[in-house]
Amino acid sequence: MANEIAPRGAIFVCTHCGKRSYDLYGDQKISRNWDVSCVLNAVLCDEKSLVMKGDLVVSADPWEESPFEDEMESQPGDSQDSTPPIGA
Ligand SMILES: [Zn+2]
Numbered sequence: 119m120a121n122e123i124a125p126r127g128a129i130f131v132c133t134h135c136g137k138r139s140y141d142l143y144g145d146q147k148i149s150r151n152w153d154v155s156c157v158l159n160a161v162l163c164d165e166k167s168l169v170m171k172g173d174l175v176v177s178a179d180p181w182e183e184s185p186f187e188d189e190m191e192s193q194p195g196d197s198q199d200s201t202p203p204i205g206a
Contacts, residue, residue: 121145128181129165132156136174149173 122142124130129148130139137149137156144152167179 124162124165125181125183127165128162129168130160131163131168131175131178132159133161134159136171136176138168138175 119142122130123146124140130142131137132139132152132155134155137147137152139148139152139156139160140146142157142160144156162181163175163178164181167177168175169177
């Protein structure tokens with residue numbers, strides 16, 4: 119498993135203990151003692167949504183990757199570029 123860096127605005131949160139890190143392996147950890155179990159339990163969260171209790175996260179919204187890109191991806195198939203056969 120390769121290390122992952124959180125995109126801008128996102129942060130890895132250990133769902134097990136609530137520690138925080140900007141990368142999966144804890145090279146850019148914020149909380150001390152980001153360990154192997156944190157790596158296994160880490161999920162990307164929206165950094166702005168974090169609810170803290172002391173130094174630990176107690177609640178956070180999951181990070182949703184670039185919704186704008188999804189919108190653009192779904193359009194080509196639905197666009198009116200494909201002309202229906204005439205006289206079929
Ligand atoms: Zn942890």
